[in-house]
Amino acid sequence: MTDQEYRWLQPSAMADPGPDTDPGRPGDRTGGRPRRTPRDWFVDIVMFVFAALVGLGAADVADSVGNPEYVVVLDQLAGAAACCALWLRRRWPVGLAVTLVGVSVIAPVASGAMIVALFTLTVHRPFKTVAAVGSAAIAAGLVQAVLRPDPSVSFRAAAVATVVIVLLIVGWGMFVRSRRQLVVSLRDRARRAEAEAALRAEQAQRLAREAIAREMHDVLAHRLTLLSVHAGALEFRPDAPPAEVARAAGVIRDSAHEALNDLREVIGVLRGPAAGDGPATGDEHRPQxxxxxxxxxxxxxxxxxxxxxxxxxxxxxxxxxxxxxxxxxxxxxxxxxxxxxxxxxxxxxxxxxxxxxxxxxxxxxxxxxxxxxxxxxxxxxxxxxxxxxxxxxxxxxxxxxxxxxxxxxxxxxxxxx
Known part of the structure; x- marks a missing residue:
């Protein structure tokens, strides 16, 4: 999944942001508006063709029942305008769906565009809004069956077909919306898991550094204190017997040698490979x-x-x-x-x-x-x-x-x- 698809699937893109934004469309934003991607163009063309085909079928029915020529022309113009208005279906899904529901009452040719707008609304908006517009679409279909009836279809059959089509469109849209939200949720969960893993690794490194620092203090403080004590004794007792001076010098030499060895071991641990070995404290590399x-x-x-x-x-x-x-x-x-x-x-x-x-x-x-x-x-x-x-x-x-x-x-x- 690309980052553009991820932004398109974000739950925030499924809430109503107002007429000036288009969160449902992926792509980079130029001048405050997102740019259409090749995927957007393909989907929009498919939706336009579907709406046009449904409109042509409705136009043939309207022409065959003996409607006046001007009525047929107005129907065709309304259907063409409705199909072209689908360009705005992501930017104003609620307003476009409500408008097309109203137009479809008197212009059956706009029914295909109304179905596409209702599907887009279901995908990008909460169920409360979808339920209201879907109910209006069912009512519009019933009114259309009275005002512009098809002689070959009874009112009952037209009413049943209207209810089934609206429910199918709403159900399909809700399925698509739920699937997108699931993908977003899984993506967010994966990102959180990666962030938590990085945090655990950082904490492990911090604990390892603290353990190494504690080990260095415990080891080196003992050695350096011996150095300090014997160096102070030599400073304050310059007239000490040669045997004591030699013994103190020997202790200083041995302590300095041991301190250097301990320091080399700790530095070796810090420079050693740590990938896959967990936090290193130095305990694995020295006799404890x-x-x-x-x-x-x-x-x-x-x-x-x-x-x-x-x-x-x-x-x-x-x-x-x-x-x-x-x-x-x-x-x-x-x-x-x-x-x-x-x-x-x-x-x-x-x-x-x-x-x-x-x-x-x-x-x-x-x-x-x-x-x-x-x-x-x-x-x-x-x-x-x-x-x-x-x-x-x-x-x-x-x-x-x-x-x-x-x-x-x-x-x-x-x-x-």
Whole structure:
């Protein structure tokens, strides 16, 4: 279906827009009026020929019953004018149909043009208007049978034929109208489906970008915090023993190397093909942390000089699903990163409890920092990301200061039995 046909079939083109527009005709508009297409020309010619043939048959009947010559001439002129008026059937369907119904009362030659106008009216206008004009057409046919009777046909037969013809024309027009409306409805539904699919794809891409951004924050913040802590230690302790300086430099080197590797992996995911693969978060391209790797995270933090106590009281840890273990790891990682930045030197406690069916709880708590901790800039995006992560997993996350001036981050995640 072309766009021109689609505009022709629009339901708005089937409502009465007034005498100055022609919504029923497809084509481009020039000077405010639509231009006729080859299809319009073909249909108009066919309708004109049909109306002319019906008019010629009525003219033969009128001539054969002995009507005066001037009456026959007037009938022919009225029929010719009615056929030519069909050019305006799309522009003024209501006015033309009503006019031709009136003319057909005294000029049977215009009956063919009246039938075409009634069909056009049925296709392009609501049933209420069609019912009124159709009733007028039936009444006009009955009056015509009285004023201009055909001697070879009884009044009853003429009345039955009039009613049947009008009902057939109206029924056919309503069928065409319904079919066009169905096509328009299916076309609109297809367009809406395409728009919804594009919207879902856009939302999936947005969620993928958010997941990648959250992953980058969780991974890189931990590495860069280690860099910051050890670089600060070297800055404020230039007289440190060579062994400590070498150890700090080694940690800085390793952390920078790991941060670069993590960044390369994320960028590789962003540059990789995404067609048909769904939203990419990077989880498919890198080994993901689990609950078993939490010990390595704590050991890494201790090597960086942090005091970390791990209280692991999870029943059947080997049965913890990988997704839950990954979320626990990220929450603990962010909690340790925040404690390292805002409470350097304080002992951090990581507590894990839970069992299948009860859920799994992770809490990272640190006391108030010793002395005046140097201010560290932070946007709070890490905690926001953790809250989103816990919510998406069906759990919840709480964070805030403790009564002793410290800070805690705690989360509960569902763990099915």
């Amino acid at each position: 942390p689990t609950l078993d790797t939490l010990d390595a995270l704590v050991a890494e933090s201790r090597e960086a000089g942090m005091k970390v106590a791990l209280d692991h009281r999870v029943a059947r840890p080997q049965d913890v699903p990988a997704a839950i273990g990954r979320n626990v790891y990220r929450i603990a990682q962010e909690g340790l990163t925040n404690a390292r930045k805002h409470a350097p030197g304080a002992e951090v406690t990581v507590t894990l409890t839970g069992a299948p069916g009860d859920g799994l709880t992770v809490e990272v708590r640190n006391p108030a920092p010793e002395g005046d901790a140097p201010p560290v800039p932070g946007s709070g995006q890490g905690l926001i990301g953790l809250t989103e992560r816990a919510t998406l997993a069906g759990g919840r996350l709480d964070h805030g200061p403790t009564p002793d001036g410290g800070f805690k981050v705690g989360a509960w995640l569902p763990w099915a039995a």
